[in-house]
Amino acid sequence: MIKWNFLKELGDISEHDQAALDGLRKRVLGTGVVLVFFVTIIFLRLWFLQIHKGEEYKSRAENNRVRIREVAPPRGDILDRNGKELVTNQPSFNVVLVREDSNDIDGLLKRLSVVLKEDVSVLWERIREAESKQRHIPVRLKENLSWDTLAYLETHNKAFPGIRIEVFPSRFYHYGDMAAHLIGYLGEISKSELEETNTDFYRGGDLVGKMGLEKLREKELRGEKGNNSSEVNALGFEQQLLTHVEPVPGNEVRLTLDIDLQQVAEESMDVDEKSGAVVAMEVKTGRLLVLASTPRLHLADFEGGISSKNWSALLDNPKHPLINKALQAMYPPGSTYKMVTALAGLAKGVITKDTTFFCPGHIDFGNRQYNCWKHGGHGTVNLKRAISESCDVYFYQVGMRVGVDALAEYANKLGLGRKTQVELENEKSGLIPTKEWKKKKYGVKWQDGETLSLAIGQGFNLVTPLQLCQMTAILANGGKRYVPQLIESVTDADGNVLESFTPKLAGELQENEKKYLALIREGMVEVIQGARGTARAARVEGINMGGKTGSAQVVRLEQYKHLKEEDIPYKYRDHALFTCFAPAEDPEIAVTVVVEHGLHGGSSAAPVAKAVMQKYFANRLAVDQIRKAVTP
């Protein structure tokens, strides 16, 4: 034991001290055990963290180091068929707060609430919503700052530590609320939408299309997010940009819509605040030129989430502005259905071009009397006159003879009672009753008297304005049922055309049925051009048109029977329908107008269609006038 050697030199230490010192030395050795114990723990722990869990922590360190920030892509523009911009992007300036950069959030918000003219509690609510997020992640306090507010905040930024201005692309609607129902709007992605999408494209707070084409074409319009990944420190400050991926702008969607035509249609509907729908379609392709529903939606109300006040106002509005009436609302077709009855009668051989019926103003069937709208009666009428003057008795006779199922068969062939497959949400299929349908639905046998009502478009029949327009197009184009379409083309940011319009034929009449269409068209032309036609109001100088009016009974109430039409309460007035095509010689366009509670197709719906037609043919009419002026 070399260690103890030196003890011999210590001569003057007493025996007792010597023993005590020895004891202490042993105790020092004992404390070595404590030292070894802790050293072992530390080494084991080090081994556990660095060797056993090393890889795990290495990846955590990587994640720590790199922060990926998404860069929102500009959403695709929406254009009309002529390339006019309907919806584009504009920068929106938002106020955001980075909580960790502010040490007095309470005081900051108080000062900010004055500048933003927003209640402090509203701002606090925004912050509370983001409570679970990390403190370096900005919280949006208010969107769409005005220039004044923006300028104030920028010049006084020293007074608002932690406040930043964020530039965010937002939608700009060049034509205001025109075609609002079909364009739709954007809103913050909901929790359920987030869960539904399997892609990891979306994050909470992203804006997605909530309605109309913005929703249906979301994938094309949204583009690809870009990202910046940068090295950051623990304070959240970005040290250095590692990679930058440019966002890919969304695709440009060009609609088949003609915004000028749409505007004329909507503005005509605005006269007298008409509620209803206007649809215009190219008869030979199925391109939709107008798809309007009134009252219009106010898109700005939806931005950043609609307030509950605005929402309940929309719900309570008796004119149902939330519904796209062109395809989500169903109306009894009224007299516009007489073309179906006529075609069924001709095709089934019940009538011919020259078959006549006598109209005394009513017809007795069973134990009931079925009236013609003209109480004095039309006298002897053939098909052409029956259509142009809308003689109910003629079509009672035809309907009686062909029966309900034949009517349904031809209604279907003309596109009624089934969805048109237009690319919009919640399209209604309408209703075309059959015997079987009634049995199934009500458990009651079909009454023949019901067929009479059906033949003139009353009863169970229900159609959408879009279906009526399609029907008119089929009659006009000689029997081809095209799917109404809205998209002319989809083009990506590099100009590659990803999708372009091709007509989609959904069905076609048989040859022996097609031959009767000219006859029906003749009657329809007479409706407008004829001296006694019901829709002379729709006449456009220089263009031959064909069409049909209709009025759909809302209720049959005895108490209103004796009243003048203007005295009937609004909600019990008949719907006014009008559908037409032009030019009669070689039809190009079909226009359908439904005015809710508009009473008569001829007086309230036809002028709207006329305005659309006038606009559509404006150039040609102008050329004609010049030609007339030039040639002597």
Next chain:
Amino acid sequence: MFCVDRRFFMNFDWVLLSLLLMVCGMAFLNLYSATYPPLGGMPPYLKQCYLLLMGAAGIIFVISFDYKELQLWNYPIYIVVIVLLALVIFVGNSAGGAQRWINLGFFQLQPSEPAKLMMVITLASYYSRKDVANGYPIQDLITPIILMAVPFILILIQPDLGTALMFVVIFVSMTVFAKLRWSSYIILGLSGIALAVVGWFFVLKPYQKQRVETLLHPVKDSMGEGYQILQSKIAVGSGGLFGRGYMEGTQGHLHFLPERHTDFAFSVWSEEWGFTGSFFFLAVYFFMLFWGLHVAMSARDRFGLFLAFGVVALIFWQAVINLLMILGFLPVVGIPLPLFSYGGSSLLTTLLGMGILMNVRMRRFQTESTLKSCDL
């Protein structure tokens, strides 16, 4: 006064010096990385150079006289340190809500650091003077408890709970080492528990309680109190076997690690040098402490033995607490890793402590007679 003879060199503890130089070298290397790039002003590594030079001077001064002198100077030293501790409360510079420093112009003195060494000297002095065969009865402990309680309370009200508790740790280590009667253990233990309970409910500030609580669930709040421990664990863990390379540690360089050149300096080392480097460093470090124990065992008298033991205990417990904190076993308490964490007061104090160890080792053969012969 200075006694320089050839035995000075013969008996000088070259082993301890080499170990110390290795530790200081690694600490310097690590400091350079942890504070890179320097933020302006005098770079910390340069400051560290001056501190090391001052420390070297301090060591030379400490080994120049017999450690026995410390016993004589014990109470004057004690009073000076207590005055400094009291002063810090009134004129001290505050940082992070606590007043811990006295500005000496060229140097920010943190009196609680030398106070730790003062505590070791005081207790060594007390226990070496009074030898009790069967262990100390409780009445003999009243004096050292009071001696310990004064700096303890002064530091507690700064407030610096971690450092204050170090005084308790030193006191317990040295007292238990000095041997107590069973009755004393029981009384001390019970009153300790009672004090801890009272302290938890009446003395501890909410943030201090929170520190203890977050230790239990660090991941729950990864940007808050548990954040530091979590980041430290990530730093250490990501080092793997061979580390990420010197100056390559992302946790440290990207400022994810808090206090990365002071309390969390070893996290930076672990991240950059991996298990191998950490093992090497700790091996050297703890061998130095074992050597310290060896020095204690070879001391020529009770005072030398207590003194050496106390210095080792002081460094050891600080190191263990700091390392366990870095490795995620203890809450963030603000105890540095002696010699390795950047901090002038701590470094100088520890170097003086090393000087004391060298002193004890050097004079292990010295008797009254040899001392006299030296004076001739």
